[in-house]
Amino acid sequence: MLEFARKMQVSRRCKKGLLPERVCRYVSLFDHPLRRDTPLDEVRFVIFDTETSGFDLASDRILSIGAVAMKGSKIDIADSFEVLLRQEAIGGKEAISVHGILKRELVEGLDEDEAICRFLDYLGNGVIVAHHADFDIGMVGKVLSRRYGMKLFNEALDTASFAKRLEKGPYYNLAHKSGEYRLDNLCARYGIRLHDRHTSSGDAYLTAQLFQRLLAVGRKAGIDTVGKLLLK
Amino acid sequence: MQTTTPSNTIVERVAVDLGKYPPFDRLGADKNREIAASLLVEYHEEGEMLFRKGDELGGFSYMVMKGAVRLFDTIDGEEMLVDLCDEGDLFGVRAIFGTSTYLLSAQVVEESLLLAIPVETIKALVQSEPVVAAFFTGAIARSVQHIEHSLSEAIDLRKSGSDAGIRSLLANDALVVDQVRNVITCAPDIPIREAARIMSDNNIGSIIVASANRHPLGIITDTDLRKKVVAVAGPVNERPVSDIMTSPVYTITAGKTVADMMMLMVRAKLRHFCITEDGTANSPVTGIISEHDIVTSEGVNPAVLMKAITQSESVEQLVQEREKAEKLLRMYIAQEVAIHFITSIFTELNDALIVKAIEFSVADMKREGIELPAVEFCWLSLGSEGRKEQLLRTDQDNAILFRDPPDEVSRDSVQRAFLELGKRVSAILVACGFTPCPAEIMASNPDWCQPLSGWMSYFRKWIGTPEPKALMNSTIFFDFRPVFGSTSLALEMKREINAEIERGRGFLQFFAKNALQNPPPLGFFRNFLVEKSREHAHEFDIKARAMMPLSDAARVLACEFGVNDFLGTVERFRRIGQLLPSFRELSEEAAQAYEFLMRLRTERGLAENSSGRYIDPEHLNKMQRQELRNLFTTIGQIQSMLNLRYQLDYIRA
Numbered sequence: 001m002l003e004f005a006r007k008m009q010v011s012r013r014c015k016k017g018l019l020p021e022r023v024c025r026y027v028s029l030f031d032h033p034l035r036r037d038t039p040l041d042e043v044r045f046v047i048f049d050t051e052t053s054g055f056d057l058a059s060d061r062i063l064s065i066g067a068v069a070m071k072g073s074k075i076d077i078a079d080s081f082e083v084l085l086r087q088e089a090i091g092g093k094e095a096i097s098v099h100g101i102l103k104r105e106l107v108e109g110l111d112e113d114e115a116i117c118r119f120l121d122y123l124g125n126g127v128i129v130a131h132h133a134d135f136d137i138g139m140v141g142k143v144l145s146r147r148y149g150m151k152l153f154n155e156a157l158d159t160a161s162f163a164k165r166l167e168k169g170p171y172y173n174l175a176h177k178s179g180e181y182r183l184d185n186l187c188a189r190y191g192i193r194l195h196d197r198h199t200s201s202g203d204a205y206l207t208a209q210l211f212q213r214l215l216a217v218g219r220k221a222g223i224d225t226v227g228k229l230l231l232k
Numbered sequence: 233m234q235t236t237t238p239s240n241t242i243v244e245r246v247a248v249d250l251g252k253y254p255p256f257d258r259l260g261a262d263k264n265r266e267i268a269a270s271l272l273v274e275y276h277e278e279g280e281m282l283f284r285k286g287d288e289l290g291g292f293s294y295m296v297m298k299g300a301v302r303l304f305d306t307i308d309g310e311e312m313l314v315d316l317c318d319e320g321d322l323f324g325v326r327a328i329f330g331t332s333t334y335l336l337s338a339q340v341v342e343e344s345l346l347l348a349i350p351v352e353t354i355k356a357l358v359q360s361e362p363v364v365a366a367f368f369t370g371a372i373a374r375s376v377q378h379i380e381h382s383l384s385e386a387i388d389l390r391k392s393g394s395d396a397g398i399r400s401l402l403a404n405d406a407l408v409v410d411q412v413r414n415v416i417t418c419a420p421d422i423p424i425r426e427a428a429r430i431m432s433d434n435n436i437g438s439i440i441v442a443s444a445n446r447h448p449l450g451i452i453t454d455t456d457l458r459k460k461v462v463a464v465a466g467p468v469n470e471r472p473v474s475d476i477m478t479s480p481v482y483t484i485t486a487g488k489t490v491a492d493m494m495m496l497m498v499r500a501k502l503r504h505f506c507i508t509e510d511g512t513a514n515s516p517v518t519g520i521i522s523e524h525d526i527v528t529s530e531g532v533n534p535a536v537l538m539k540a541i542t543q544s545e546s547v548e549q550l551v552q553e554r555e556k557a558e559k560l561l562r563m564y565i566a567q568e569v570a571i572h573f574i575t576s577i578f579t580e581l582n583d584a585l586i587v588k589a590i591e592f593s594v595a596d597m598k599r600e601g602i603e604l605p606a607v608e609f610c611w612l613s614l615g616s617e618g619r620k621e622q623l624l625r626t627d628q629d630n631a632i633l634f635r636d637p638p639d640e641v642s643r644d645s646v647q648r649a650f651l652e653l654g655k656r657v658s659a660i661l662v663a664c665g666f667t668p669c670p671a672e673i674m675a676s677n678p679d680w681c682q683p684l685s686g687w688m689s690y691f692r693k694w695i696g697t698p699e700p701k702a703l704m705n706s707t708i709f710f711d712f713r714p715v716f717g718s719t720s721l722a723l724e725m726k727r728e729i730n731a732e733i734e735r736g737r738g739f740l741q742f743f744a745k746n747a748l749q750n751p752p753p754l755g756f757f758r759n760f761l762v763e764k765s766r767e768h769a770h771e772f773d774i775k776a777r778a779m780m781p782l783s784d785a786a787r788v789l790a791c792e793f794g795v796n797d798f799l800g801t802v803e804r805f806r807r808i809g810q811l812l813p814s815f816r817e818l819s820e821e822a823a824q825a826y827e828f829l830m831r832l833r834t835e836r837g838l839a840e841n842s843s844g845r846y847i848d849p850e851h852l853n854k855m856q857r858q859e860l861r862n863l864f865t866t867i868g869q870i871q872s873m874l875n876l877r878y879q880l881d882y883i884r885a
Binding site for chain 1: 245
């Protein structure tokens with residue numbers, strides 16, 4: 001209900017012309033919610049990953065966003081996305097060495113505003129899939145709230161939790177063994193070759209391949225609709 | 233909705249994967265990125281059906297990135313495996329050129345990652361990229377240069393007079409073995425110029441760079457001097473040798489067999505190996521082995537082997553020499569020596585062995601008071617040995633032919649004496665590793681130890697009143713070849729047989745029909761028909777399905793043209809190509825195909841210590857699979873040519 005109220009509020013601001021047209025186009029896609037009994041084969045999933053200057057939602061910034069879409073269980077290479085952001089205020093230096101993004105590249109990137117709008121265009125009303133999704137969704141949400149006073153409206157699934165749920169059941173306590181569900185470890189476990197790690201696109205593509213396998217495991221457990229996948 | 237271009241990183245990743253396999257390995261990186269941007273990546277679990285026979289054609293063809301997919305046909309409710317696709321294989325290509333439905337079903341046999349390629353993408357490529365068009369029309373094998381190269385080499389050898397060429401090689405005693413030498417080493421800090429001087433003073437092609445306690449640090453070869461010194465601008469002569477040496481050097485222990493060294497050379501892709509006390513680089517150098525030493529080693533040199541066989545003094549020694557010959561075969565196969573050359577050498581060696589076995593047997597019989605009758609006779613090799621194609625020691629097929637004695641009484645005693653000879657020789661051959669023929673087609677069997685009149689009555693029956701089953705079993709006799717004794721007697725029989733065939737032309741039709749008993753699996757990408765029998769399930773019978781159709785066809789044509797020489801399959805095809813110019817191109821293809829098959833079979837046989845006739849498609853590399861697939865087209869063409877030539881459709885019951 002809260003979700004619905006928030007959506008109404010944003011829609012109202014759109015009608016008043018307070019938000020850019022591209023953002024409103026994104027918002028309007030959620031006028032009709034995704035039906036719970038939609039078969040998974042008909043769903044467009046958007047698997048994405050962000051690179052950030054650090055892990056603090058408040059002070060760190062997004063440096064790049066990489067994404068690839070899946071139509072049901074098939075990864076559609078044409079429907080992929082990559083954007084580099086120009087960030088003036090860059091936090092800790094560590095992230096830069098991890099991601100291998102050079103300062104020069106960051107200078108050549110797009111303005112945050114333009115980048116996030118392009119991402120919304122691309123994302124549409126697809127179901128978001130990400131590894132440790134809360135963080136990436138949080139980072140994007142931070143930008144949206146700072147600039148437009150809104151959040152993402154998409155349904156979302158975290159591959160780490162989904163893997164845990166399939167392997168151990170929903171009540172397994174991850175707290176002491178979180179390493180087991182790191183992307184590297186899951187890829188190794190499901191026989192996925194690691195490539196292009198620590199670039200947002202590379203990690204998104206790996207996450208997509210992981211999600212393919214998890215979907216196959218889930219199908220055997222009877223998970224064949226959006227409702228069953230998202231536990232709604 | 234798409235307002236941006238796809239992710240470069242992801243497209244690049246997929247393009248790299250795609251570009252590893254034909255035909256995409258022949259395209260530029262840009263082109264592959266363009267293709268990659270149109271693909272879907274699919275993951276499927278074991279057991280999933282991708283499409284079924286009779287389904288409407290889909291919009292995609294698939295390339296296996298990981299896992300395996302089987303394609304099968306369903307005939308009368310029974311599944312027949314047609315192809316097994318693994319990494320790098322394309323399937324579902326019917327969707328590109330076909331018009332209605334799938335002819336085969338596709339099922340995932342182990343979890344698979346597939347690239348789904350839109351049919352439109354491939355159609356556009358076939359239009360714009362000749363390489364892709366060639367791939368999809370199956371012409372790729374013909375452009376594989378190394379095959380053409382080895383062929384032209386073989387032809388050159390043949391032109392120079394094959395027999396003479398090989399005999400001179402066999403008779404060449406000059407191939408002396410280069411035994412362990414005093415290894416010359418140098419210190420790592422001496423100037424390159426100094427090392428070069430040592431090498432030239434000692435006339436050596438390589439020098440080991442060693443520490444003060446003679447532990448090997450590296451090696452410098454002529455090639456290093458050429459590439460790293462002479463070809464480099466500026467004065468490098470005065471720099472220390474350690475700057476240009478190849479390090480570390482591959483070290484081994486002493487006492488490696490030549491077969492071991494051959495394998496090592498092929499595997500390590502190196503030409504020099506350093507022998508040290510304990511086989512590691514942490515002990516003193518004791519020797520060096522170069523490629524040249526390996527190739528010219530004693531005991532695996534045909535000249536030495538030939539001499540050892542002809543000078544053997546006992547059966548035991550003969551057995552030992554034949555074991556050594558096996559090593560030579562391994563070495564030749566590993567080195568990809570032209571198959572024509574290998575078969576010539578081995579025919580010589582095997583023939584020499586048979587001659588020696590006959591000599592031993594005759595001498596033994598004499599000692600026991602059994603004199604061989606003073607009647608002209610000839611020892612015949614049959615089947616693959618008769619066609620000079622026996623590389624692996626498979627079954628022995630042989631026979632004895634002798635001149636008809638003047639009367640019935642002496643005929644019996646003469647046959648008894650030759651039978652005794654046949655038994656003894658056959659036993660020696662068994663000791664040398666040639667297993668007895670299960671159908672007992674051997675000179676030790678009275679049926680196949682016959683005077684000329686006896687043999688001719690067999691042949692007259694086969695030719696005059698051909699009967700399919702009897703004919704099928706008699707083909708190996710048509711491949712007889714004299715190995716010992718009176719060649720003119722064998723030639724006399726050959727001429728009589730050809731005259732007989734000339735008289736009753738109906739025979740050729742039956743003979744040709746027999747050659748079509750084993751139609752090869754045909755069609756696009758569905759060329760593997762694996763065996764159903766339990767013992768060889770999932771394997772492909774290369775002998776029955778690929779070699780026999782060719783050797784049978786060559787035999788029929790050789791019979792039609794009354795070829796009197798004792799030829800092998802490859803020689804027959806080339807001879808027929810000369811006699812029948814319109815057939816030249818196809819017969820040349822058939823000859824090459826047969827050589828390829830002989831090599832493949834020998835390779836498998838040596839690797840598995842078997843007859844090599846059953847091939848697991850999974851054990852073939854990409855090139856071999858492609859070659860096999862193309863060669864089925866050739867077999868198909870040969871068979872339709874036979875069909876047309878002998879109007880077989882009329883007599884097909």
